[in-house]
Amino acid sequence: MKITAPRGTFDILPEDALRWHWLEATIRRIFGYYGYQEIRTPVFEHTELFQRGIGTATDIVEKEMYTFNDKGGRSLTLRPEGTAPVVRSYVEHKLYSRGGITKLFYMGPMFRQERPQAGRFRQFHQFGVELLGTESPLADAEVIPVAVELYKELGLTDLEVLLNSIGCPACREEYQKELFSRLSSLRELCVSCQQRLQKNPMRLLDCKNPRCRELTEDVPQVTDYLCPACSEHLEKTLSFLDRAGIGYRLEPRLVRGFDYYTRTVFEVINSGLGAQNAVCGGGRYDHLVEECGGPPMPGVGFASGMERLLLTLEQQGKFAGFSSAPQVVLVVLDEKLAADGFELATGFRREGITTESCLEVKSLKAQLRAADKLQAKFVVILGEDEWKDGQVSVRRMADGKQWRVDREEVSRFIKDLSGREP
Ligand SMILES: [Zn+2]
Ligand SMILES: [Zn+2]
Structure with missing residues (x-):
């Protein structure tokens, strides 16, 4: 019997490798302009890192991780995302003790056991940046153009930034209570939402199910529940973006799937070819470093998938002239x-x-x-x-x-x- 690549994986053949080289080189160049330095972490980590970092109530940790025991009986997991490993390394090597702010970027394969579908793979590639060590809204405002300018440089058009604040644990608790009391009696919510309701009601806003969307249409917005400090943080972030001429749209339903986010969350959307695709997502995570055993140290960053990005660029004819022809x-x-x-x-x-x-x-x-x-x-x-x-x-x-x-x-x-x- 012929042995094929495992389901949900793919080979990068020589003609495709050229596109990857170009994409990787462009990412390194643009991130360099903004002062981000590359960090490379192992493809597997202790399972506990993702349980603590991403949160046990997320789809990723509940259903999608490649987890196995090694011969010493340790539970290890192929990394499903890049932020928790970077933060783990930041804490382990005390990068915060070098003083001031740390700006890191990563690029590489990630692993999730999802149902394979067009443009989604079980081994896929992501890159991202993490800006650690400051709570300043300037940092939130600064990571957004890193993404936007990169996509422009790559040749993507029709970009839009969606932005929201999901507050801090204090103001979010109030909001979650309110959502719970409004929605807990609704029996029509989908199965996932019934579960989310118990663990993290805010994630109901993320559900793609049309009936769930209808049912949650009139719920109050998280931004109405922000405490004064979170409110001010959001206003300042927006004012900095305004000042630098970086366009955005406030999207009160945007919550993002990871438990670690606090305050700012954002996505960059590309609507170039009709369908709206999120090309990147990110946000602030002020408690993740502590969660991973480090000192209280705020951070903000984003991650972006590479396969869909390459697919979009291909559809736009970006690679027509790419060739490895010999002289x-x-x-x-x-x-x-x-x-x-x-x-x-x-x-x-x-x-x-x-x-x-x-x-x-x-x-x-x-x-x-x-x-x-x-x-x-x-x-x-x-x-x-x-x-x-x-x-x-x-x-x-x-x-x-x-x-x-x-x-x-x-x-x-x-x-x-x-x-x-x-
Ligand atoms: Zn707050
Ligand atoms: Zn739902």
């Missing part, structure tokens, strides 16, 4: 010249010319066809007659123009010609 394909017409061809190809590569050497001597026609398939810019032909005169033929594939060139001169000749359009 030169070497064509050897006689077995006796195989070693000479190999030497020549090695020389080209040392000169920084991307080259496919000739590994099998075939007819000129067959080799030219292969070079054409590879979309080579030039073909360098080693034929017996030219080689005796110390020369090779250089053929420009775009227009079929051909030159005889001294073999010592050929790499310089190709470099000169590469700079000019045919």
Whole structure:
């Protein structure tokens, strides 16, 4: 029986790898402008980290984690998200003791056992930033443009920032009580919402079920319950965004799925191709560091999935010109010249010319066809007659123009010609 990749996983084939390289390089460049430094954490962690960090009442922890016991009987989990591991590392290495504010970003595979569907995978990739060490609303206002400017740079259009404040534990408790008293008698809520009602009533606002949405339509908004400090924090965040000309829409139903969020939560939506897609989500988490065993240390950040981002960009035609075509394909017409061809190809590569050497001597026609398939810019032909005169033929594939060139001169000749359009 043929062995295939596990359900919900996929291979990144060479032509796709180019897109990933480009995306990763762009992320690193833009995050660098904002002063974020990369952190890399293991793909598995102690299960307890996610139970404490994400919260046991979330779908991720309840249903979606890849959890297993290692041979020592320890419960480990493949990371389902990036924030808790980054915070764990921040605490473990006391990065807060280096003074001031810590700005970190991460990028890599995450794992969730979800039902596979279009654009959703069990091994998927995320990147994100975490700004740790300040409660200032300036930090909330600062992480939002990191995301927005990155998406613009990538070429996404029709972006919108949705923003809300879900308050601190104190003001949220009041709100949760109010929601509970209004909704607990409703028997029509979906099964998930019945459960959410017991554990975290605010998450009912997140339900996609149309009937649940109807039933919760008239509930009060969380922003009406904010304590004075949370209220002021929200106002300041908004005023900073206004001042810098960063557009947003207040969305009172936005709550986000993780228990660790406090105050600001936000999403960036892309409505470029009709359907509205959240390309990133994030928010403030003022108690997560403590929850992970560190000192009281506030933080704010966002995470973004990479698969759907690449899919959207592909649909917008972003990758049309992406190619790994070689500059030169070497064509050897006689077995006796195989070693000479190999030497020549090695020389080209040392000169920084991307080259496919000739590994099998075939007819000129067959080799030219292969070079054409590879979309080579030039073909360098080693034929017996030219080689005796110390020369090779250089053929420009775009227009079929051909030159005889001294073999010592050929790499310089190709470099000169590469700079000019045919
Ligand atoms: Zn509050
Ligand atoms: Zn529901």
